[in-house]
Structures are given as structure tokens and as C-alpha cells.
Amino acid sequence: MPHPTTPLLRLLPAFLLLLASRAPAEPVTAERVATLPAAAQKAWNEYLARSTTLAAKNATALAAELSSQKLSSPLPAPDGGDFKQPGKPDPAFYASEDSGRLADVIISYQTPSGGWSKHTGYAKGPRLPGMLWSSQYAPGAKPHYLATFDNRSTTEQIDFLARVALATGRKDCAEAVRRGVDFVLAAQFPSGGWPQVYPLEGGYHDNITFNDDATTRVLALLKSIADGDPAYAMIEPDQRARVVAALDNGVRCLLATQIVVNGAKTVWCAQHDAITLQAEAARKMEPASLSGLESAHILEFLMTFERPSAEIVAAIEAGLSWLDAAKVTNVAKRKVNGKTVYQIDPASTEIYWARFYSMETGRPIFPGRDHIVYDSYEAMIAKNTAGYDYFSTQPGSLLKNGQKKWRKLLAQTDKS
Numbered sequence: 001m002p003h004p005t006t007p008l009l010r011l012l013p014a015f016l017l018l019l020a021s022r023a024p025a026e027p028v029t030a031e032r033v034a035t036l037p038a039a040a041q042k043a044w045n046e047y048l049a050r051s052t053t054l055a056a057k058n059a060t061a062l063a064a065e066l067s068s069q070k071l072s073s074p075l076p077a078p079d080g081g082d083f084k085q086p087g088k089p090d091p092a093f094y095a096s097e098d099s100g101r102l103a104d105v106i107i108s109y110q111t112p113s114g115g116w117s118k119h120t121g122y123a124k125g126p127r128l129p130g131m132l133w134s135s136q137y138a139p140g141a142k143p144h145y146l147a148t149f150d151n152r153s154t155t156e157q158i159d160f161l162a163r164v165a166l167a168t169g170r171k172d173c174a175e176a177v178r179r180g181v182d183f184v185l186a187a188q189f190p191s192g193g194w195p196q197v198y199p200l201e202g203g204y205h206d207n208i209t210f211n212d213d214a215t216t217r218v219l220a221l222l223k224s225i226a227d228g229d230p231a232y233a234m235i236e237p238d239q240r241a242r243v244v245a246a247l248d249n250g251v252r253c254l255l256a257t258q259i260v261v262n263g264a265k266t267v268w269c270a271q272h273d274a275i276t277l278q279a280e281a282a283r284k285m286e287p288a289s290l291s292g293l294e295s296a297h298i299l300e301f302l303m304t305f306e307r308p309s310a311e312i313v314a315a316i317e318a319g320l321s322w323l324d325a326a327k328v329t330n331v332a333k334r335k336v337n338g339k340t341v342y343q344i345d346p347a348s349t350e351i352y353w354a355r356f357y358s359m360e361t362g363r364p365i366f367p368g369r370d371h372i373v374y375d376s377y378e379a380m381i382a383k384n385t386a387g388y389d390y391f392s393t394q395p396g397s398l399l400k401n402g403q404k405k406w407r408k409l410l411a412q413t414d415k416s
Contacts, residue, residue, distance in 0.1 A: 025204035025273070025280050028189075032275060043190040044275070048200075050186055054113035055199035058133070058146060061112040065130045074139040075131040077109075078121030082151040085160055094160075094167035103164045106157050107176045109133055113199060114183025115147030115154040147183065148197045149214040154180065155221045162231040174234035181225070181239060184218055188246050189274045192253025194218050196271075204282035207271035208257065210294045211282065215250070216301050222247040223304065253277075254298060255311050258318070259290060261359060265318035267295030269359075279359065285367040285388055292326060292353035295319060296395035303406040307413055320403055323395050328352040328364060333391070342377050342391055352391040366390055 026032065033044040062074060083106070086093065093099060108126035109116060110133075117134030127133065137144035149155060158180040165173035187198035193208030194215045200206050209215055225232045225243045235243065257272045258265050259279060269279030270291045279288040299319045302312050331352055332345035342352075354364030367373045368384035377390055 027202040051199040078124040079135040080121030192249040211270035290357040
């Protein structure tokens with residue numbers, strides 16, 4: 001367990017804690033599935049077959065477009081920022097001409113398999129026939145992030161189109177939503193989580209991905225549908241029933257992946273193996289570890305259940321306790337030479353949570369792009385560029401306001 005409220009950046013002379021020598025994340029393959037008990041193999045083999053079928057669907061559709069356009073090679077898709085809706089848009093926003101034009105573009109970039117890529121230049125207009133659906137790989141290269149849940153992708157497009165359909169009655173938006181939800185359901189692992197990329201791409205992309213809230217956003221989308229959000233009135237009873245089942249399986253996955261240290265539940269890693277559910281490493285600066293930020297968002301999602309099971313309550317209580325003990329104090333955020341830095345300052349009243357904590361010691365760790373995990377932010381930043389949010393204040397809002405609201409809801413449920 002983490003050491004409570006100590007100056008976790010106070011430092012022994014900075015030293016290298018760990019050369020990140022773990023083997024690369026194992027993809028989900030037929031060979032791995034063959035080692036599972038016979039009873040478990042059927043669902044996993046069906047999952048792999050479905051992934052292969054949808055990958056072929058994407059490739060066949062593109063080949064047909066190239067043939068019809070007499071193109072020898074696909075056109076590259078324009079790069080752009082990640083798609084994100086305004087914070088609190090009113091119905092008039094979704095009924096506007098601008099939203100209508102954006103909906104046209106988004107629908108044009110929906111892959112034949114039903115999902116969306118990330119970093120797509122929607123401002124450049126609709127996708128052209130023969131163009132790739134993703135800007136994340138070049139024509140002729142192996143598909144990369146062809147459809148993904150990373151950086152809000154797929155879930156955000158589905159929600160936007162659903163609200164345009166509600167505001168305007170557009171049938172094409174409603175149909176795109178149904179296709180998108182089918183894609184989400186198809187991508188769910190038998191173990192209950194979601195990969196970062198689907199159809200499967202291999203490597204760490206095949207992990208159950210909590211990083212950047214990928215799986216958590218999928219679960220929030222499914223819960224909106226299951227709870228009867230009017231924007232999802234187009235979801236028909238059979239599909240809605242599958243959504244409810246997927247949501248239930250997803251919550252069970254959250255409970256099963258909560259990491260236990262010395263017999264006590266803690267929080268989650270940013271990614272877990274899809275089959276074993278064990279915490280796994282991803283990129284060089286993403287070791288197997290306890291996550292401060294993603295775990296807070298998982299807890300926030302679990303708190304949205306009005307009548308939580310005893311298992312959900314226990315998971316939340318354990319997670320809140322861990323976050324409370326994992327506070328990073330005696331640190332100040334400052335600008336030095338135009339760069340944001342975190343410096344030890346005993347007079348600071350600021351409270352942070354690290355992005356990564358060691359599963360062995362409970363202390364913050366700071367992985368660099370040099371594939372080395374350091375014991376301090378100062379040691380890491382001295383030899384690396386940041387390019388990552390190593391600290392966050394967001395768990396503080398959950399511990400204070402979110403927890404208060406949840407306990408009030410829990411008390412009301414107990415009385416009813």
C-alpha cells in the first residue's frame with residue numbers, strides 16, 4: 001500500500017529504479033486461446049474469428065472503392081485533432097447546420113466494421129471514395145488505429161450522432177449509431193473489457209485498455225443506453241438487451257481487474273491482459289503499475305450506479321481508501337524557462353496524484369521515454385522530455401465532491 005501523505009518527491013539521490021525489461025505485451029492469438037480450458041476456448045475463438053471477419057470487411061470495401069475509382073493506391077486520410085463535443089451543448093447545437101455538416105463528415109469516416117479512427121481531419125470535409133479511414137498509417141502500410149476507442153474515438157462519434165438524430169430525426173445518423181453500437185458489442189472481449197484497437201492489431205493494443213479512459217468511456221456509453229437516455233431511442237430491443245448484458249460483463253471485468261496487494265484491494269493498472277486480467281506494460285513510458293488518474297475515473301463511473309451491489313461498494317471503498325493514502329504533497333507546480341515543472345516545496349499546500357505508482361512499494365514512479373523507470377520526477381525529466389501528464393489533481397475532486405455525492409446516494413438507497 002502507498003505510504004500516506006508523505007513528501008513522495010523527496011529524494012535520495014536520483015537513481016534508476018528499474019530497467020523496464022518486461023516482455024512485450026502478449027496479443028490475443030489462437031495459440032494462446034488453445035492453452036485455455038476447453039470450456040473457455042469457444043468464446044475466444046469466436047471472438048478472434050469475428051475480428052478477422054471485420055478486418056476483411058474493411059479491406060474488401062476499400063479494394064472495391066479503389067477499383068471503382070480506378071486508383072492504384074488508397075488516398076491518405078487527412079490528419080487532425082481528436083474529436084470532442086462541447087462540454088454542455090444544448091439541443092439547438094445538435095440541430096444546427098454546422099452540426100449537420102459535421103455529422104455528414106463523421107458518417108463518411110465510419111469504417112465498414114462500424115468504428116472510427118482518431119486524429120482525423122474532419123475540417124477537411126467528407127471522406128473521399130478510395131481514401132483510408134484513418135490518418136494513422138500511410139497507403140500501403142498495415143492498418144493502424146483503423147478503428148479505436150483511444151482518445152474518445154468511436155464512443156464520442158456515436159454519442160454525437162445520437163444527439164443529432166434526436167434533434168433532427170435524421171435516419172442516417174440513427175443507423176450509424178446502431179452500427180457503431182454493434183461495433184462496440186463485437187469488440188468486447190469474453191473477459192468483459194475492450195481493446196484499444198479493433199479489429200485486433202496485436203501488441204499492447206490487444207490489452208484491456210483503461211489508459212485514457214478507453215474502456216471506461218465505452219461502459220459509460222453502454223450505461224447511457226441501458227438507463228434509457230432519450231438520445232438512444234433508436235436502439236431496438238434486441239440490441240438494447242445485448243447492451244445490458246455487455247454492461248454487466250464489463251462491470252464484472254472492472255471488479256475482477258482491481259489489483260490486490262498484500263491481501264487488500266487497491267486500484268487498477270492502465271492496461272490489463274485480456275485473457276489473464278493481469279496488469280501489463282504498454283509503451284516505454286507505461287509500465288505495469290497502479291494508476292492514479294485512470295483509477296479515479298473508473299471509481300467515478302462505478303459511483304454512477306444508483307443501486308450498487310455489495311461488490312461494487314467494496315471496490316469503491318477500497319479504491320477511495322487507496323487514493324486517499326496515495327496523495328503527493330510537498331510539491332509545487334511551476335513554470336521554469338517556459339516549461340511546467342514539479343518542484344519539492346515543503347511550504348506548498350498543493351495536492352497531487354501521480355500517474356503511476358509501483359505495485360511493489362506503492363510509491364510514485366516516473367517512466368521515461370528512454371525505457372527507464374525513475375524514482376523521481378526530477379531524475380526522469382533531467383534525461384527525458386515530458387510529453388505526458390505525470391501528475392493530476394483530478395482524484396481530489398472525486399475524493400471530496402464525488403465521494404460526498406456518492407455517500408448521499410448510497411444512504412438514500414439504503415433507506416428505500
